[in-house]
Amino acid sequence: MILRPRPTAWQLLYILRGTVLLLVLPKVLGISLLSCLAVLSIRMDWLHLPSSTAVPMSLLGLALSIFLGFRNNASYDRWWEARKHWGALIIELRSLARDAVALLDDGADPGTPVRGHHDARRLVHRGIAFAHALAGYLRGYDEGDNLARYLAPDELARVRASINPPDALLREMAQEFATLRRTGRLTDITWQTLNERVGGLSAVLAACERIRFTPLPFAYTVLLHRTAYLFCLLLPFGLAELLGWMAPVLAAALAYTFFGLDALGDELENPFAHVPNGLPLRALARTAERGLLEALGEPLPEPLLPQSYLLM
Amino acid sequence: MILRPRPTAWQLLYILRGTVLLLVLPKVLGISLLSCLAVLSIRMDWLHLPSSTAVPMSLLGLALSIFLGFRNNASYDRWWEARKHWGALIIELRSLARDAVALLDDGADPGTPVRGHHDARRLVHRGIAFAHALAGYLRGYDEGDNLARYLAPDELARVRASINPPDALLREMAQEFATLRRTGRLTDITWQTLNERVGGLSAVLAACERIRFTPLPFAYTVLLHRTAYLFCLLLPFGLAELLGWMAPVLAAALAYTFFGLDALGDELENPFAHVPNGLPLRALARTAERGLLEALGEPLPEPLLPQSYLLM
Amino acid sequence: MILRPRPTAWQLLYILRGTVLLLVLPKVLGISLLSCLAVLSIRMDWLHLPSSTAVPMSLLGLALSIFLGFRNNASYDRWWEARKHWGALIIELRSLARDAVALLDDGADPGTPVRGHHDARRLVHRGIAFAHALAGYLRGYDEGDNLARYLAPDELARVRASINPPDALLREMAQEFATLRRTGRLTDITWQTLNERVGGLSAVLAACERIRFTPLPFAYTVLLHRTAYLFCLLLPFGLAELLGWMAPVLAAALAYTFFGLDALGDELENPFAHVPNGLPLRALARTAERGLLEALGEPLPEPLLPQSYLLM
Amino acid sequence: MILRPRPTAWQLLYILRGTVLLLVLPKVLGISLLSCLAVLSIRMDWLHLPSSTAVPMSLLGLALSIFLGFRNNASYDRWWEARKHWGALIIELRSLARDAVALLDDGADPGTPVRGHHDARRLVHRGIAFAHALAGYLRGYDEGDNLARYLAPDELARVRASINPPDALLREMAQEFATLRRTGRLTDITWQTLNERVGGLSAVLAACERIRFTPLPFAYTVLLHRTAYLFCLLLPFGLAELLGWMAPVLAAALAYTFFGLDALGDELENPFAHVPNGLPLRALARTAERGLLEALGEPLPEPLLPQSYLLM
Amino acid sequence: MILRPRPTAWQLLYILRGTVLLLVLPKVLGISLLSCLAVLSIRMDWLHLPSSTAVPMSLLGLALSIFLGFRNNASYDRWWEARKHWGALIIELRSLARDAVALLDDGADPGTPVRGHHDARRLVHRGIAFAHALAGYLRGYDEGDNLARYLAPDELARVRASINPPDALLREMAQEFATLRRTGRLTDITWQTLNERVGGLSAVLAACERIRFTPLPFAYTVLLHRTAYLFCLLLPFGLAELLGWMAPVLAAALAYTFFGLDALGDELENPFAHVPNGLPLRALARTAERGLLEALGEPLPEPLLPQSYLLM
Incomplete structure (x- = not known):
């Protein structure tokens, strides 16, 4: 994504980066x-x-303008819809972190005040890993480093072996929530609340897959x-x-x-392509990462900033 | 669906497949x-x-462009909406599988650790069958083979006898969830969570029926x-x-x-028609199938790939 | 609704039915x-x-095309939205039937296995009556015959006396669900699930009333x-x-x-009008009827088929 | 809102009322x-x-048509969205009445069969008052008479003293539901169901305020x-x-x-303005009133009918 | 936002403020x-x-009109969507206040009737702070004064130290709701109801961030x-x-x-910019503040009124 101030009339003459x-x-x-x-x-x-071709030419040109207008509208709608889904990703991850910390990490667990913190931390880290895994999956990159930082080795292995790593992470989440419910750490209602976040992430994943793998006809x-x-x-x-x-x-x-x-x-x-006008998936994943780490009270990585107006 | 790289100016001259x-x-x-x-x-x-018919002709042509623009927009919206519903299908099926496995297949069922696995497996297989049954129903094909692989013989018979096989499968699902609830394997809340997935699949089915059976006026x-x-x-x-x-x-x-x-x-x-620009229902059903089998830890069939750029 | 194959160039010359x-x-x-x-x-x-009126005329014609384009878009949106609400009607009715049968008709009711079946049957029949009552209400017809087949005489009398028969049916449903809950046949959660279907039908009813009784300005x-x-x-x-x-x-x-x-x-x-391009409310109600009767295992009436391409 | 049959070509010559x-x-x-x-x-x-200004003039006129087209679309969307919110109002009020009557007025309250009826009646009457208060608030009218008919004097005084009478009514509703829950008349789930209706009414109120107080830029x-x-x-x-x-x-x-x-x-x-093409808020509020009174079994006021084609 | 009566033909000649x-x-x-x-x-x-450049010029001008039309539509949609999210903010805050007061401040808390009032008050004040914090965050202003009036000093410090103050406030809310639930002041269902409001505010925040930080391509x-x-x-x-x-x-x-x-x-x-046609965030935050203070029965600040037709 290009982020720069509105160009002046003068700059319009020579700006190339991010334009077609x-x-x-x-x-x-x-x-x-x-x-x-x-x-x-x-x-x-x-x-x-x-000498009078101008009128039929202008008829052809007009039909073309109208159809190009509709098609560009459709392309832009895909782009903006994709951005909305990444917004929903951030909503779901923040809510997951907020609720996991509030419900589990309360220092009130009888006898084992640390356990709650560990559980919440693992859940939130898995959420961060989901954001990175999704960015990598949509762009065809390997986000192994970012995953390794937040997942236990055996889980990392399972996730990387999957045909759909973000979806594998959602299954890990659901397993853990079910276990917490079974062991009485979550009631039915708090389990339902947290599990709905997994459903929300699943919706984001499938919507991004739809935009990524189904081009315009x-x-x-x-x-x-x-x-x-x-x-x-x-x-x-x-x-x-x-x-x-x-x-x-x-x-x-x-x-x-x-x-x-x-x-x-x-x-x-294709808003997920790694091109100047594509969505800055890495920067968005980093934004989510920083918010979630703050919720845990852990040190934050730097935000990703535009490099010569370009944010990837 | 045609999947091929953006054609070059040269290819535009001779590409026929998938164009009108x-x-x-x-x-x-x-x-x-x-x-x-x-x-x-x-x-x-x-x-x-x-010699001056150009202006009235261009007026007629312009009106036509505008109306064609709006109508193509409406057709494209149907196509894209259909694709969204198949995306929702994938969301609901994955969530169903994720929750069924997490809630039932926990190895914690007192005395009968195997029963939970069997129950989850049957539920997930029925979900796969739903995807195939829906594709067949919308395209007017018999997907008997794909159903037989995932359904018990008596259930298969009931489903094939139905006037609406995918809907019959949903009733089977609801029956099984109700039984699991009655026997205490699901609580009210976990029943509600799983039953909402059936509701979601029901919404996908009815929306696809609407697009399939109601043409533009x-x-x-x-x-x-x-x-x-x-x-x-x-x-x-x-x-x-x-x-x-x-x-x-x-x-x-x-x-x-x-x-x-x-x-x-x-x-x-009609985005469900079996034409080059139709939606690749079989490939989508296969995608769902692979994801669900992975959730069960079972061997995966090959994904469907485009044949000379054409994915059906 | 007109249902016929795409007309050939030749047929375009003389087809009249369903065209303007x-x-x-x-x-x-x-x-x-x-x-x-x-x-x-x-x-x-x-x-x-x-001799040069062509340009101003074409300006007027163009403005007219654009405005007609927008207005036809608005009309078509009403038509398609109406169809969506009837799709939602089918979703809600099927879910109601599916859940009512699964939850009540389980043969497990201690002592009175038949009671569950009767209750489910009455609930599903009332759902069918709702579809017919809605079609009649929107078209200004009396669907008394169809109602009489599915409602008890006293309920029928109450419904026909109402200023809004479909709404009266929803109140009957809510009363029955509340009674089933009070008598312990439904728990709070299963009551909530079934009652949400009534809410969904209420939304369909009010949306159809909006489209029916509020024309374009x-x-x-x-x-x-x-x-x-x-x-x-x-x-x-x-x-x-x-x-x-x-x-x-x-x-x-x-x-x-x-x-x-x-x-x-x-x-x-006005998509509910009884005109060739109107929505086929009767056929849709019949579709719902057949699906619900199948859920009960009862004999099905014939589907309504187009009569010389026209489905009402 | 103007309600009249499609005018004939002849009537188009002289109809003034409701046209611009x-x-x-x-x-x-x-x-x-x-x-x-x-x-x-x-x-x-x-x-x-x-003599050749026609082409540049037609360029200006065309740009104007396109922009007017888009802007009229935006205005119409506001108008139709406003109507949708009033439709949602009717949905929420009917559901509130249906559930309140079904859950409370069951004649089964041990010892005091009348109390349930009184409670349901008060709740439903407050819902009617909400519809009138909203119409008055959006049009800048005092709907005191209509409120006085349905509210107790002290509640009426509190509501009229508020900076936002409809919102004050919602707070009264929420208070009463909380009290019913605290006294055990509602369980958590039935309280949740009824309280969600208050949330729905709150959404309608805020959406109408948005349309009313935020003009196009x-x-x-x-x-x-x-x-x-x-x-x-x-x-x-x-x-x-x-x-x-x-x-x-x-x-x-x-x-x-x-x-x-x-x-x-x-x-x-501004679809809420008291002009011929505005929405008929009073008639809509009366429709809601009649439906709710019927749910209580109370006598109905006359519906508001168009006066010389004009419904306010 | 400019709020003034429709200008007369005469005023159109000289009005400058708020026009481009x-x-x-x-x-x-x-x-x-x-x-x-x-x-x-x-x-x-x-x-x-x-002399005949008029036709090709008008072709270029027409293409430009169509594309400008679509793009202005997209810009306006962003503006209106932003306003809708602020409407949702008001809905969520009012519901939060309504439910917090109704559920907690009931004078029925055994022994400590005052505690409930204090809890509700703190929750509602935090909601007001959220509205101000969001306005400040989106406009790049420091709303410290407005926050200090409604937050305890230690909470204020935590919030101001955060990379995302409104999000930090949501975490404080979630923590408090979890504590109230743990101490038995809220049941699972009432906790769920209140916690959903936090989720709604989280959705508003992320949607506003999306519009604020992602310009058109x-x-x-x-x-x-x-x-x-x-x-x-x-x-x-x-x-x-x-x-x-x-x-x-x-x-x-x-x-x-x-x-x-x-x-x-x-x-x-960019509808959040501090320009004449931007959204009046401060006035909207003040509207929310007044409504929430009224729910608590506390004295209200003056509403913000337009200054020479301009509301910020």
Whole structure:
């Protein structure tokens, strides 16, 4: 995620990082060059074009704008929905930690005041591990180091052997809550309260999997790509006769807008990708980690800060 | 569902699988041919057309774009909502398995440590059967083999005799939970927790039925089809005088865009159909199956992988 | 609801049932005729019209398209929301039946194994009656026959005397659940579970009442109707000079699209009306009925099937 | 709220009540007059205008249509959301009444069969008072009479002294439920069930306060008003040269559409205002009142009916 | 937030406060000046421009309108969603206060009638502190004074030392509820009820953090800014030849609309910023404070009122 102050008009000229400019520049230049050729061909009388293509071209362009608008809306909705699920992750983890500490770590356990603290600590650490495991799972990274810091070796081994490490962690949580209930450390109601947090994390996991592994329908994407190419390739021939040497300028402006929107939709479609406009999963996992460690009263790692405006 | 890397500009030229190109090609060629005829007729002086039809045509085209945009949005929403319900299915099944194993299979059942394991196993297997039964029910397939692997023969018979096999499975689940509660194996609260999962699966089932059996209003679809045909059939006559021999090119581009969007809307409208852009119900059911078997510690079947980019 | 295969291009020419064609045909013909008159008047020199009305006309038409688009979206949302509530009805009824049978009809009631079955049966029958009563209430029909089949005579009398029969049925349900709880047949938690179903049905009822009795704001509808008429009546004069004898064709195409969208919005606005594009309340109630009777193991009535593609 | 049959084409000409026609007529006439002046000035050679303003004007008009479309959507969403909250109010009140009667008024209270009835009655009456108090609070009316009919004098005094009467009523409810629980008349679970209704009413209250006291962002409204004025004031000069004496007609049609949409957005923005297109809060409160009194078996007041199509 | 009556046509001319006029005026004047230069250059024959740029310009402008429309919709949704979360805050706090007072402050605590009142008071005061702490956290202010009034000194110290003061307050709440439950003052169910309020506040906090710290994707914003600049800078050259000295007027009107929408989107994107169109967090926190103090029967501070129409 790019975090920087609103760029000034001047900066808009040259900012590249996190924008789609570099991605679309070759295409824009190509269209502009094609326009020059078209104008030249007309001036040289190599080519005869009807002068009134502007209206049908603008009809095609308009249809394209409307469809690109809807599709970008859909891509942005995926991006924002993904962020909401990571927000829900933070809600669930904080609630888990808050309730686990309040219910178990009360210094009131008869005879063994330390046991409660240990139990709460293990539960909260497992929650932190879940956040890291989810980030790694969605990005295809191995978050082994972060897991090793918070899990016991045998649990770590079980989790890493799973086909779905975050889901394996949820099963470990549920097992532990069931054991605490069976041994009378949790009543039915307090067990239910804590177990609902596991259900909430499970919902976050499945929602993120849905966004990660189900792209927009292929036919939709291809149809829009094809229409965008069709439009931009016809553009030089539509504008050359009308505009003369202003055609390359306007064709470039239009190609930039349409290819830019198209590229942007591609980038937002997968919000978990490790790209500049992707969601900063590591920073979010670190935020959760710090909050949970504070709840335990343990020392906090540094927050992750943007590096040259980029937060990953 | 088509799963393949973003196609390059070059691939866009020839990719057919999973796109609507083949569906709309005959219509596009027809419109293009009609344009040629119209241009020819004008050149041959067989036909006299006003030269200023472009503006009213573009008004009709614009109205059509806007309405197609809204309708495609509605179709895509159905598709994505369907995917969300299958995500919810996975959430509910995993939670069911997690809680059933944690609550029942604890090796702590006095005297009969094995009984708990058997109970949990039967409950989880029934959950897997539900996923397969739902996929079969929505696609009109018989998933008998997959059911037989996870259900006892008498239960299988009851389920297959039902007018709604997934719903019959839910009743079996509810019966078993009620029995476990009555025999004291579940308390009221743990019964409530597990029974809520059955409620969640019931919600998924009814939502999928809604999407499957309630198409978009017929009048809506027909109105758009008719307007699209009207527009595309008038197009050659609107463009011929203006554009001359460029008319067939632009008419084809416009017809491709509009018929393409229209066909795409049709394809996304029923996300459970067994078509390239449909949801990969079998692969999703397999994903659920693998997760649930892992929760039981049983051997996993292979995941379903895309066959030449196509996942069913 | 119209249920038929996607019409072919050929069928689009003549399908009438369930489309809005008949509704808008008189208006379309009127506009077309007016166009002929306008062209004739110009040719006869009776009328002098500026030739450049196309641009302002297209501005008015575009504004109209956008607003019609938004309004049709709102109408469709009402229609789809209504269908969702009927989906929720089916979820709640099935869950009610599933839980009532599982919790009460267990053959384990000490001494009176039959009582449990009778209680469950009465509860489930009342649920079926609710579905029929709701359909009748929303459509203004008397569903007395369907109610009489499932309710005891005194209850039937109370329900029919009520100002809101479905709501009266919910009160009967709540009374019975409270009695079962008081007599110890339900514990607090199982009572809560069943009573939540009554709450869910109450939510469905109130949501359907909202959609049924609160139309879109009158001023919104009137403004759009007026703009549509204004536009279509000005159209002949805007196109006559430009297009000559092609004006009636294009005016008819435009009038068909705009009046058609307008009429479609009217039809979808009240999804419970007994019209071809309305929701098939009776068929949905029958679906619920069949599922609930199967849960009781009782004989099923036939499902309602579309009659010449029309399902009511 | 205006409730009347769909107006015929003929009625559209003269219906005023509940439409925004009267509001925008002066502006429309002004624009039309300005157009006449512009045409006259051109004919008289007092003014020279470029003839090709139509395209830039239509660009401005289109941008305006799109933004008005989005804003009207936002206003309508507020209106419909407000209606949904009043629907939720009815759900919560009916459920409160249903459960209060079923749980308390059972004639089974040992020794004092009457006490249960009195308790249920007081609870239900307080619910009715809540509906009236909310309507009064949102409209700035004093609903003292309606409150006095359903509240004891001391409670009425406390409620009317509060800064937020509906909220004060909710506190009274919560107090009474807590007392019933403390005295053993409600168990923890039945208390929880009834208390959740109070939470639901609290959610309705806060949501209505949000819609009532937070208008759309002022800058948004002003920008659209200014653009609408700009557009409509430039219109006569843009159309005069092109259209001659047809300019006043088209300018009026466009001004009617744009000012009308703008005025409509204003009217829907505050759905609780006491205007023709506002929500019929009194009628809704009366509907709730009648349903609750029926649940108690008490005599019902008449429903509020539309007066010359207008329901308040 | 600006709260003032709908401005009259006259006031629209000069109102500045809370509108984006001042922000965009320099740009609008710049574009207008550039137009004058372009017209002058043409008149002086310094520059030759094609006269038919209007159609491609309007295509670019239309694409821009559509994308700006979608983006403003997204910004407005963030703004309204933020307001909804503050509405949820008020719901949760009122419910917390209502239930805490009803359950604890009953004068029925055997022997120590005062203790219940003190407990309820401390819980409610902590709720008020949460509202102030959240406002301060989201706006980057120190709300120390408001916290000190409602928190004990040691708690205040802990909260202010936290990396996330509102979250620290939630942990204090959870601790206190757990203690009340452990000492038997709350049963499992009443504990659950009150603890769910803490969960609700946690959800509000995380949702506000999401909106506050995750801007719209940078690439989206930059693409729109660049397209808006491109369009407005090309505008003078597109209009000069066509419109002559009317070009500066129309260019200014268009630049005002597009730059205005763009600036408005920026302003609504961060609804917690301390700007005129931001949400009035302090006033909302004060509203919550007054309601909660009334629930305790304590004296109320004055409500915050708009200062020259501006409520912060």
